[in-house]
Amino acid sequence: MAKRKIALFGGTFDPVHLGHTTVAADAAEHIGAEKIIFILAKRSPLKGFPPKANDSHRLKMTALAIAEQKSFEVSDCELKKPAPSYTLETVKQFQTEYGSDTLIHWLVGADSIDDLTYWHQIVELIDVCILTTMYRADFEPPNFAKFEALWGPQRIEKLQQNVIQTPLIDISSTEIRDRLAAGRDVTDMLHPAVADYIRKHGLYQSKK
Ligand code: ATP
Numbered sequence: 001m002a003k004r005k006i007a008l009f010g011g012t013f014d015p016v017h018l019g020h021t022t023v024a025a026d027a028a029e030h031i032g033a034e035k036i037i038f039i040l041a042k043r044s045p046l047k048g049f050p051p052k053a054n055d056s057h058r059l060k061m062t063a064l065a066i067a068e069q070k071s072f073e074v075s076d077c078e079l080k081k082p083a084p085s086y087t088l089e090t091v092k093q094f095q096t097e098y099g100s101d102t103l104i105h106w107l108v109g110a111d112s113i114d115d116l117t118y119w120h121q122i123v124e125l126i127d128v129c130i131l132t133t134m135y136r137a138d139f140e141p142p143n144f145a146k147f148e149a150l151w152g153p154q155r156i157e158k159l160q161q162n163v164i165q166t167p168l169i170d171i172s173s174t175e176i177r178d179r180l181a182a183g184r185d186v187t188d189m190l191h192p193a194v195a196d197y198i199r200k201h202g203l204y205q206s207k208k
Pocket of ligand 1: 010011012013014019020023107108109110111112134135136137169170171172173174175
């Protein structure tokens with residue numbers, strides 16, 4: 001019998017934008033995942049600065065962005081742990097919760113590929129879940145060949161087989177924060193409910 005599949009999508013989501021929800025929906029359909037869970041990171045160990053919006057705002061914005069999508073969920077499991085939290089621990093937690101009949105995909109955008117060598121216990125992570133890479137505007141299509149000496153040919157094949165040609169959506173949270181700090185419009189980059197939330201709470205109004 002085919003295994004159940006779920007997709008986990010980690011990020012700081014500061015704020016969550018239409019790039020995130022569009023590629024996640026496309027990837028979930030491609031995978032045949034019954035649900036996709038957005039997992040808010042307390043902070044990214046690889047970004048040199050903490051998120052600008054606090055945990056509660058980021059969680060609420062993500063919940064608003066996915067509210068109309070039946071198969072989307074949001075999880076605060078990493079927010080509840082003392083930082084830093086590691087993807088491998090999160091994957092293991094979900095594997096225990098869902099059981100061995102469920103295949104877990106962990107989604108990342110193509111911009112994250114070069115960072116993967118710095119991820120905590122990356123080799124074990126590649127082995128225990130299906131690390132699934134999505135295309136991203138302004139980045140080369142994912143290619144893992146350069147890591148072959150490091151991770152071995154079988155892992156490279158597994159990674160390469162799980163590249164999904166998601167639509168190129170040229171949006172980033174950085175650009176949204178910069179535009180908001182400059183008083184510019186961002187409505188075409190955000191779910192309307194997220195744009196309202198940002199306005200109501202005066203988020204991202206300054207560069208600092
Ligand atoms: P920032 O600009 O603050 O770095 P971001 O827009 O990259 O933020 P994150 O919350 O860091 O958003 O991203 C979470 C995940 O979503 C990462 O794996 C990232 O590669 C992926 N991602 C973000 N935006 C896109 C996009 N437009 N297309 C494809 N993947 C994306």
